[in-house]
Amino acid sequence: MMSLESLWLWTFAISFIVLIAYLIGTWNHDFFSKRNIPSLKTVPFLGNMGPLVLRKASFAEHSQNIYNRLKGYKYGGMFEFMNPVLVLRDPELIKMVTVKDFEYFLDHRAPISEEAEPMFGKNLFNLRGHRWKEMRSTLSPAFTSSKMKNMFVLVSECGKQLGEFLMECSRDKNKKTEGCKIEREGDLLTVELKDLYTRYTNDVIATSAFGIGCDSLKNPKNEFFQMGKDVTNFGGIRQFIFLGYLFSPRLMKYLNLKFLSSKATEFFRFLVHNTMDTRKTKGIIRPDMIHLLMQAKEGTLKSEENGETNGKIASKPKWDDDDLTAQAVLFFFAGFDTASTLLCFMSHLLATNPDVQNRLQDEIDQSLEENDGKLTYEAIHSMKYLDMVVSESLRLYPPAIFTDRKCVKNYRLPMEPSYTLEPGDAVWIPIYAIHHDPKYYPNPEKFDPERFSDENKDNIKPFTYLPFGSGPRNCIGNRFALMESKIALVHLLCRFNLKVVSKTPIPIKITKKGFNMTVDGGFWLGLEERTNQ
């Protein structure tokens, strides 16, 4: 039996350890209170990340809770583990940080450094300061509307493949769809949309960014698709590795825990280098991003807008193959999951709002009729109701729940409570939460495309609609994302009605199992062949 003396000794030792752990776990949690900044109560070590780590809330709910708990303030403080982060709630303040005083907030936080993960650290999203400016101006000409127009043909081909594949599945009950999540419920074809659309966005990026054609619906196990799924999976262990990088990048580097698997990194590196070599030796020219990246490397990429060349050479040759591979992988990383997420939520919203779906189908039918059944770049961009539906879907379910900035030089907030941000300080822009604030969007949970009609859209307060971020560091691929999403939807809705089936998740519950905007069990919907065209 333990003596009284050793019992005391143990009690003292344990209390001492708990006290030290508490002090270490909260050593800077008074950061905001010392500066008179409103902030949230924290938990040692976890800061305000408890609900995410313990999977008690989805990332979207978590960000909304933080935003709502800071109600009444223009900005406030929270802790990502031990790191203080300033949450911006006020649209004017968001404008200052992302546009007006952008030079003070040039960078994203980018916890995964170039040394820890070169393919990640070298990409546009993670590049900092001068190198970011150079790369952004190098790549910008690749995303002008004239370049989008050239790429339209490639993307539209993928949309056609999608529509025709589903049509074959619907008509031929014996068609093999192994690997794809396609079933039947009565006369309806039932489809898990995340799987379906991810195959589509995979094929779009494969053809338009990497210059390779892979029909992932007919070849469901193709390597490109498997690798894409691998690099964009933010669930499971990846979620914890990412949280680990937020907690302590140094510790993660020391533990040598990689965010991307080396197999996937090597796959993409080989693919890009190989494609560039083949094109160079064989003189192949294709209207895709690899071609634009090669031009950027050679310094011959011209800045064009609306078909006119202004003759300016956008860059000098200063990037090596790895720099360019990192951008191609980023296009994949940034476009593969985000666009398929938008398509999933949008299709779900259309199936559960048949009046909106009917009106959209009418617009699509009319446009196709006027263009001899062909989908053109101009037609896609002239469909107003389609644009309203896409905009409202992006408001309700923005694939990027938040974005961030890092302060790069001292910046005094020009409002009360006055506070000077210092280099390295982080700010959060809670996109999802702002989109769901009834102050800006009355009845925010209602799906109402009319918010974006010509009559109403001017009522939207500037800097409260941010699906693609804001300012010079906004999403470079936004035109491309909108184009590919609209193309897929048109190809689907001109052939099918989207229907609720028994497996359709109603109401939608965003997953708590990872950072991706998705639902547990999948986005199941029924496809009914149209007869009224």
Ligand code: HEM
């Ligand atoms: C619906 C689809 C998409 C959504 C919702 C989306 C959203 C975003 C957001 C919120 C940001 C951060 C912007 C900011 O901090 O202000 C971003 C950055 C970025 N996105 Fe997208 N994105 C989408 C599709 C794409 C696609 C298809 C591509 C490329 C082909 C792409 C490439 C990028 C890149 C390269 C950046 C970093 C830009 C920089 O730091 O200069 N995105 N995106």
